[in-house]
Amino acid sequence: MPLYEFRCTGCGPVERSFAMAEVPTSILCPRCDSESRRMVSSPRLSHASSTAMGLLDSTARSAHEPAVVSGSVPGARRSPTPMTSNPLHRKLPRP
Ligand SMILES: [Zn+2]
Numbered sequence: 001m002p003l004y005e006f007r008c009t010g011c012g013p014v015e016r017s018f019a020m021a022e023v024p025t026s027i028l029c030p031r032c033d034s035e036s037r038r039m040v041s042s043p044r045l046s047h048a049s050s051t052a053m054g055l056l057d058s059t060a061r062s063a064h065e066p067a068v069v070s071g072s073v074p075g076a077r078r079s080p081t082p083m084t085s086n087p088l089h090r091k092l093p094r095p
Pocket residue numbers: 008009010011012029030031032033034
């Protein structure tokens with residue numbers, strides 16, 4: 001069931017879960033028992049945390065809008081060292 005946000009005048013926002021067809025326009029505040037009116041907001045349909053949802057959003061966004069990278073990749077060598085598999089080259093002086 002989605003979460004809906006209500007606002008108590010004394011306590012602030014209160015979140016409650018209701019079925020979409022049964023959501024009331026106001027509820028009693030669980031702290032002070034005063035009327036809390038429903039705020040106009042999007043219902044939260046997922047149980048994932050905001051951090052997890054942010055990660056999912058950034059992953060989906062990077063699939064279509066990859067970040068522009070400038071400079072070299074961290075950890076990459078600046079000049080590639082030529083490699084050889086000849087054992088005689090091991091005796092050669094190194095720079
Ligand atoms: Zn209250």
